[in-house]
Amino acid sequence: MNWKEFSHTLSQTLSQSIHIETAAPVSGGDIHQAFKLHTHTGNYFLKLNHLEALPLFETEVHNLRAITRSGSILCPKPLGFGRHNEQAWLLMEHLQLTSKGDDFQRGRDLALMHHQINHETKPFGWFENNYIGHTPQLNRWHSDWVGFYGEERLRPQLEMTQLNDAPRQLYELGCELIERLPNWFQNYQPEASLLHGDLWGGNSAFTTSGDAVVFDPACYYGDRETDLAMSELFGGFSDAFYAGYNEVFPLDRDYAKRKPLYNLYHILNHYNLFGGHYAQQAQGTIEQLLQQG
Template sequence: MNWQDFAETLSAQLGQTIQIHSATSVSGGDISQAFKLHTSAGNFLLKTNRAEFAQLFSSELHSLQKIANSHSILVPKGIASGLFDNNAWLLLKFVEMTSHGDDAQRGRDLALMHQHLNHSAKPFGWDENNFIGLTPQYNRWHKDWVEFYAQQRLAPQLEMAERNGMHPATLDSGYRLIESLDFWFQDYQPKASLLHGDLWGGNSAFTRDGDAIIFDPASYYGDHETDLAMTELFGGFSQAFYRGYSEVFAIDKGYQSRVPLYNLYHIINHFNLFGGHYQQQAANTIQSLLNQAG
């Protein structure tokens, strides 16, 4: 990256003169490169990837702005995204982060975000498609949540898994599961909450002041339980987090029965991204859910 030329690109896009004093590579993600930029306008985080991923960054910027506008939980301030020298880039305000903070308050803040509801005639979806990792995530508007989860979440992942060599028996079971989805919603009608969409422990932290912060979103309007379920997939959230959450947004008594159903989406996506043992994990989860549905 030619930092002097990139500074000129930033200056033109932001409408002010930006000088980049230093650029330091930082770790954290496995999808994009990231740099801490020390500039005349302050410190920024710059994420870069190949030009073909420009939409990934523009959709991430859109999600960050939507969450910020909810005035509920902290996110890094999104500045701009674009193309430079055949690279896609995303510029965020740099935030010093730590793993330590008030987990109960993190739960309360997330619950406040989930209470931002979409009340339109077709409330489930988003105003653009985005990405879950590097996988396209489809967000066509639907009136019915079960229909949305079937057609915009599970079915596309299974179709991709077929192309990636998932065992036919697992695929057949997955499609049978889609036909049985109503079982988990007989006494539960979710509202369309503003979601992070990819809320595992690696996408949440605390600022140096102890405030909870979330980042790398794949947002849409959907059942708030999907975010909660993913916090359980890889860990990283304490019991205080769930207690704090339930103080603001009551957790339905049937939530635990839907946790594996919602995390199946991410498990199949991990198979599509990484292969390996995720195929067996998906097969086991699908069979357990089918057994539950009878």
């Protein structure tokens, strides 16, 4: 990257003079290159990727703005996105992050975000399709959560597994599970909450002052239990986090029964992104769910 040329691109896009003095690589992401930019006007956080990632960056801007508008939990402010030569870029405010903070309050903040209920006629979905990792995520509006979760979440991932050489049985069992989804919702009718959508420990932290931060969202309106389920899939959140959440917005008593159902989506996506043992994990999860439901 020619940082002098890129300074000119940023200045034109943001309609203000930006002079990049240093650009330090930031580790931790699986998909994008990331840099901390030090400029004469302060520090910024930059993501770079191939030009094909430009639509992903555009939807990320929309997601971050939606979380900000909720007034519930802190996330980086998006400042601009675009193309430079053959690369896509996304510029955000730079937040100094740490792994330590008030996890009880982080749970409360997430619960407050989930209180941002969508009351449109078709409440489950989003105004555009976006991405989970770099996998396209369909968000067509549904009035019925079971229909949304089966057709916009599980079925597209199952179809992708077949393009990625997973066993045919995984797809067939997954389709059977979709047909039986109503069994998990006989006594539970979720409302359509504003979701982060990709809430694992690597997508949340704290500022140095202790405030909770979330980033890399994949927002839509859906069952809030999906965010809580993913937060448990890979760890990173303490008991205090769940205590804080339940103080504000207590979970349904049968949440634990639906948790593996919701995490199946992310396990399937991990297979489609990374391959390997995730196909076996997904099939095992489906088999267990079919035995229960």
